[in-house]
Amino acid sequence: MQDTEIAVIGAGVVGLSVALRLAEAGHAVTVIAPQDTASGASEGNAGVIADYAVLPVGTPAVLRALPSLLFDRLSPLAIRRSSALSLVPWLVRFARQSLPGPARRNATALAALLGDAAGAWRAQAAAIDASDLLRQRGSLYLYETEAQRRDDTVDWQRSLGVRAERLSRAELGQLEPGLPGAVGVGAAFFPDTITLSDPGAMMARLRAAVAQAGAQRIAARVTGLERSGDAVTLRCADGTRLRARRVVLAAGAWSRALARQAGDRVPLDTEAGYHIEFDIEAQPLTRQLTPVARGFYFCPMAGRLRVAGTVELGGLDKPPSAHRVAVLEAGARAILPDLPPPDRHWRGFRPSLPDSLPVIGPSRGGAQVIHAFGHGHLGVTLAPVTARIVADLVAGRAPGVDLAPYRPGRF
Helix, strand or coil: CEEEEEEEECCCHHHHHHHHHHHHCCCCEEEEECCCCCCCHHHHCCCEECCCCCCCCCCHHHHHHHHHHHHCCCCCEEECHHHCCCCHHHHHHHHHHCCHHHHHHHHHHHHHHHCCHHHHHHHHHHHCCCHHHEECCCEEEEECCHHHHHCCHHHHHHHCCCCCEEEEHHHHHHHCCCCCCCCCCEEEEECCCEEECCHHHHHHHHHHHHHHCCCEEEECCEEEEEEECCEEEEEECCCCEEEEEEEEECCHHHCHHHHHHHCCCCCCEEEEEEEEEECCCCCCCCCEEEECCCCEEEEEECCEEEEEEEEEECCCCCCCCHHHHHHHHHHHHHHCCCCCCCCEEEEEEEEECCCCCCEEEEECCEEEEEEEECCHHHHHHHHHHHHHHHHHHHHCCCCCCCCHHHCHHHC
16 A cells, blocks of 8 residues: 555646645645546636636526526537436526525625636746746627627626626627627627636646656546545555545546545536537637627637537436537537538536535545535636645645635535
8 A cells, every 4th residue: 555645636627736736835745546638628628717707607597597408409508318317406406506695605605716716827827837828818708689788797797806898899890800790799808817728738737747846646546535543545446545644635527426435425416518629720719709698618729719618417427419519510600600620529527516616625524635626617717726725724724715615514
């Protein structure tokens, strides 16, 4: 059996950000996760540091639209029929969290985490020599109808500290002259938003920095977690065993079973997200743009345009949906009809909680286990912020944010 001071379970952007912060603070860290591939959500995402995303997925407006969202085959939200019954408890929780009072509380809690997301990313990128991969051109949310433009979402975001501007169609055209003139009636513009020119390259530099900081790596999947005195023993699918004084659980969509073994019943389920990519050097857009009703992002990246998004609930064991890919491509062509055929497509998994809040903080079973998972659509955005909180907890410092809304005991 191997021994380490701190074991970090998970090598996505959250796990590696945590490992980097702890290793740089002088701790002996071992990261344990399966072999790296380019198929994870940390590399297949929209590449946006979405500090404007202070609203939870569940809101009163979404609750009113939920039946049509679930049963429209062209909707940005889908449920696998084979998983429908097993998802009922999660959907009931989601509906409750979408009521006005819970939605306002969840938005306030998200805003508390997101307030310094951009600054935390600038600091982490500088530390891993990756500042060149950050772009600050802002983010656009495209209104295709007058009803969308009249929606009060931007006012809600502003009330929570987000800087946002409403643009006319003419002003939108000045920012994005490559957008067809007949598309849209205006947009919301978030000028402070940072995007990544290449999420895969960012992850490669983060992995290299973690190794350079002295963290060890075990390429295995953790299947068991057992407390024993003042230590925690981890068992892996390949027979590897590791004993650690502290464990940070940052396994994303794969965290629920291990959290339960640690003593925490967390209603985590899984969203499958998709993207398609077009290899285009001369980009039709210069910044990330989201058609608000379609549930996906146009993401200009190095040498390609990524179209990422939509949500498919239904667990980790279902094959990719060709229909979801087709919906994504059809939506992209509705905005940019001259796109060439896509060059590739991808599917990855996000951890999803009914209140849209991550689980961050000590396990109810004891502080030897610290949870850092469940970030939903905000894993990339909140990775450095989460790492700072975990480092504070390990050091015995009070984090700069009240952790009550994110603790596992809230369920």
